[in-house]
Amino acid sequence: xxxxxxxxxxxxxxxxxxxxxxxxTHGFLFTAPLLFLFAAFVIYPxxxxxxxxxxxxxxxxxxxxxxxxxxxxxTLWYVGFAVNVKLVLALLLSGILDYxxxxxxxLAALFLIPWAVPALPGVLSFxxxxxxxxxxxxxxxxxxxxxxxxxxxxxxxxxxxVMVFHIWKYLPFWTIIFLAGRRAxxxxxxxxxxxxxxxxxxxxxxxxxxxxxxxxxxxTLLSMVxxxxxxxxxxxxxxxxxxDSTHVLATLAYRYTFQMGRLEWGLATFAVALPVTxxxxxxxxxxxxx
Amino acid sequence: MSAPGRGKRRGLRLGLSILAIVILVWTFFxxxxxxxLSFTPTDDLFKPGFYVEHPTVRSYTYTMGQDNPFVRYxxxxxxNSLAVAVWAxxxxxAIAALGSFAMARLNFRFRRFVxxxxxxxxxxxxxxxxxxxxxxxxxxxxxxxxxSLILAMVTFxxxxxxxxxxxxxxxxxxxxxxxxxxxxAGTLATFIHLYLPLIRxxxxxxxxxxxxxxxxEYLYALLLLTGEPRVTLPVAMSNFLTTDNAPWNLxxxxxxxxxxxxxxxxYCFKRYLVSGLVSGxxxxx
Numbered sequence: 001x002x003x004x005x006x007x008x009x010x011x012x013x014x015x016x017x018x019x020x021x022x023x024x025t026h027g028f029l030f031t032a033p034l035l036f037l038f039a040a041f042v043i044y045p046x047x048x049x050x051x052x053x054x055x056x057x058x059x060x061x062x063x064x065x066x067x068x069x070x071x072x073x074x075t076l077w078y079v080g081f082a083v084n085v086k087l088v089l090a091l092l093l094s095g096i097l098d099y100x101x102x103x104x105x106x107l108a109a110l111f112l113i114p115w116a117v118p119a120l121p122g123v124l125s126f127x128x129x130x131x132x133x134x135x136x137x138x139x140x141x142x143x144x145x146x147x148x149x150x151x152x153x154x155x156x157x158x159x160x161x162v163m164v165f166h167i168w169k170y171l172p173f174w175t176i177i178f179l180a181g182r183r184a185x186x187x188x189x190x191x192x193x194x195x196x197x198x199x200x201x202x203x204x205x206x207x208x209x210x211x212x213x214x215x216x217x218x219x220t221l222l223s224m225v226x227x228x229x230x231x232x233x234x235x236x237x238x239x240x241x242x243x244d245s246t247h248v249l250a251t252l253a254y255r256y257t258f259q260m261g262r263l264e265w266g267l268a269t270f271a272v273a274l275p276v277t278x279x280x281x282x283x284x285x286x287x288x289x290x
Numbered sequence: 291m292s293a294p295g296r297g298k299r300r301g302l303r304l305g306l307s308i309l310a311i312v313i314l315v316w317t318f319f320x321x322x323x324x325x326x327l328s329f330t331p332t333d334d335l336f337k338p339g340f341y342v343e344h345p346t347v348r349s350y351t352y353t354m355g356q357d358n359p360f361v362r363y364x365x366x367x368x369x370n371s372l373a374v375a376v377w378a379x380x381x382x383x384a385i386a387a388l389g390s391f392a393m394a395r396l397n398f399r400f401r402r403f404v405x406x407x408x409x410x411x412x413x414x415x416x417x418x419x420x421x422x423x424x425x426x427x428x429x430x431x432x433x434x435x436x437x438s439l440i441l442a443m444v445t446f447x448x449x450x451x452x453x454x455x456x457x458x459x460x461x462x463x464x465x466x467x468x469x470x471x472x473x474x475a476g477t478l479a480t481f482i483h484l485y486l487p488l489i490r491x492x493x494x495x496x497x498x499x500x501x502x503x504x505x506x507e508y509l510y511a512l513l514l515l516t517g518e519p520r521v522t523l524p525v526a527m528s529n530f531l532t533t534d535n536a537p538w539n540l541x542x543x544x545x546x547x548x549x550x551x552x553x554x555x556x557y558c559f560k561r562y563l564v565s566g567l568v569s570g571x572x573x574x575x
Contacts (some may be wrong), residue, residue: 027398028478033449041409041445046423052422070472095310107310109557111317116556118506120524121545125324125379128538136323139338168320176560222413229415232508236528250417250509257421258513270418281413285406 003024024130053271058264068269071247074159075228075273083096085221086171091216095177095204096138108179123236126165127152155245158238164245166233174219181215182208218287225280228273249273306456307567313567324549328542335419349543360530360540370515372523374436375504376480378443383493385444386451390489391481393452394459395467412449416442417509424513438514439522443504451496458492459485498559501551 028035062068070126097108114122130151138148151157189207198206209216231250234240240247240255249254249269257266327335329345352358357426393401423442424433427453432438470480487494508524515521521529527544530536 023396023398024400026402027392027396027401030388030396030477030481031316031404033385034408034452037385037441037445037448038411040405041423042407042419042428043370043440045419045426046414048425049420055469068470093313096306099306100386101306102312104306107313111313112560113317113321113553114363116553117549118524119541120508120527121324124421124527124538124545125320127325127329128542129320130324134336134338134574136338136340168316172317202519223458225414229417233418236508236531248418250415253417253421263421263425268419270421274418277414277418278340281410284413285409 001042029186047067049267050088050274052264055264056179059272060179062265062272067247068252070245071249071269072272075248077162078166078230078234079224079227082166084220085163085215087174087220087223088165090171090174091178091212092171093175093207094182094184094260095178097175097180098182107148108176112172112176114169119232121237122169123165123233126161126168127237130161135257153242154237155242158242158246162234162237162248165237166227166230169233170223174223177219178212178215181212185211220283221280221284225277230278237274241256267274308399322358324545326538328385328546330537330539332537344507347537349537350547352540353543355545358537361544363526364544365552367521367523367526367568368434369468369518371505371548374439374511375501375524377436377440378447378504379497379501381440381444382447382451383497385448385491386455386496387486388481389448389452390455390459392484393456394462395485396477407451408449412453416446416570420509420513423510427514434516435514435521436520439507439510440516442510443500443526447500447503451500454496454499455489455492459489462488465568495559498555502555505552551556 023211030210073263097104097111107115132138132148132150133154135151137151142148150159164216185208188210190203191205193207229250230248231254234248235251235254240248240251244252244255251267253266256262326340327341328343328349329347331344331346333349336341353361353364356362389404392398393405427433427438467480470477470484475483495510506524507522508528510526511522512528515525518526518529523544527541527548530541
């Protein structure tokens with residue numbers, strides 16, 4: 001290492017040179033692609049959407065539309081009911097998959113398949129099973145002497161199919177999350193309660209659940225936000241049919257924007273859900289750190 | 291162990307076995323039904339049953355040979371899906387590797403701002419941004435190009451990738467920077483020669499994640515791609531549904547082919563695909 005070529009750099013660093021070498025500059029440079037993506041494709045579209053959605057007329061039109069009001073109710077069912085049923089089931093199932101038997105481990109691995117299969121093939125399979133003429137469910141019902149049910153051609157069962165599919169597809173993922181949460185609980189706690197002769201129910205009530213509560217709440221929030229914006233499952237399962245009665249927010253916004261050409265209604269549909277979403281995100285930001 | 295204890299254990303096993311059977315049927319039946327239909331000849335399609343009487347691979351040979359109007363562009367479309375997924379994978383790997391180095395190893399001033407923005411992007415449902423995104427791409431005349439879909443996929447797959455990578459990078463020893471400083475290496479050299487080789491395992495995993503994210507995407511592909519030879523496979527499949535006489539056995543054969551890469555990759559990288567979220571959520575308590 002000869003000192004000559006470095007002599008220039010050794011001189012008292014100018015302000016610019018110091019700035020170029022600072023951690024802040026490096027941090028910015030390394031996160032620049034990321035910041036560009038977020039600014040261009042998250043912040044800008046968001047601002048654009050909110051700007052358009054400021055028009056009060058759109059909301060008047062929306063709330064005057066019975067389809068929109070029905071959609072709000074459907075979305076509440078989807079997000080409030082289906083998600084919570086799924087998470088309670090996931091919490092219980094994770095307890096079963098936590099038993100230290102070899103075959104349970106194999107079961108846990110096989111159980112992941114709905115999560116690994118993309119949504120589309122799964123929905124298609126459900127749709128054909130529920131087909132009112134040639135589906136396997138109605139085939140069984142008529143064989144057993146019951147009347148066949150037009151599953152996807154009436155509101156209640158069609159929305160039910162969307163919710164059941166949601167549970168089928170996403171239950172494994174959340175079960176695995178809770179399973180990991182359970183495995184993070186120190187075993188000594190259970191050894192201590194075993195000495196006191198605690199029953200499995202007491203174990204769950206006094207050890208497992210208190211320690212999983214935060215994880216459970218975070219998962220509930222995350223899953224609700226994700227499901228609030230779900231388009232793929234309801235769209236492919238019912239497409240809003242019959243008679244636009246089974247829309248959720250995302251599918252209705254698609255219909256307004258791309259089938260009716262009412263861009264401002266589509267944006268307003270999402271804007272209605274935005275305060276709730278931002279509230280959830282605010283809570284998450286306080287609880288989760290990255 | 292005492293006799294009543296053993297009886298209790300046997301009861302537990304019996305209960306668990308019954309539950310296991312219920313879980314297996316619930317889990318596998320839709321997948322089994324998809325496979326069943328894909329092997330069903332067209333004549334038997336309207337006779338529902340639990341097994342195929344005359345199994346045939348004709349749906350698969352039609353698909354592979356593009357021998358039906360519905361699968362006319364099968365190879366083009368699978369190629370589109372693959373191209374979008376590979377580009378998303380490469381770009382997400384690069385962007386998240388750079389970002390995670392800054393987030394985990396450089397304690398720079400606006401770190402918290404970047405991490406808040408990242409979490410925001412991860413949580414906000416991508417569909418909420420779909421209409422403005424579509425409008426934007428239409429303004430730039432990028433509709434029906436792979437680039438528009440790739441940009442969307444990279445944007446929405448990056449946050450989780452950054453999260454997982456940063457989490458891993460924070461667990462690395464502080465000697466990396468020290469070794470770099472001793473050798474007189476600048477930040478960039480430290481990143482390339484010391485940091486990158488160390489994060490290779492999670493980098494591969496988040497690459498897989500980005501690949502799968504793009505491969506599975508439906509909404510943005512539906513909005514941004516229109517021409518039949520240019521759409522990705524899931525959009526092509528959902529276009530089947532717009533006609534009344536969709537050949538369901540053919541559709542299920544395409545479904546099966548489409549589902550194979552994700553299933554294989556999910557099982558190989560399962561550990562990485564959930565652990566990031568868990569550690570984030572658990573450490574947040």
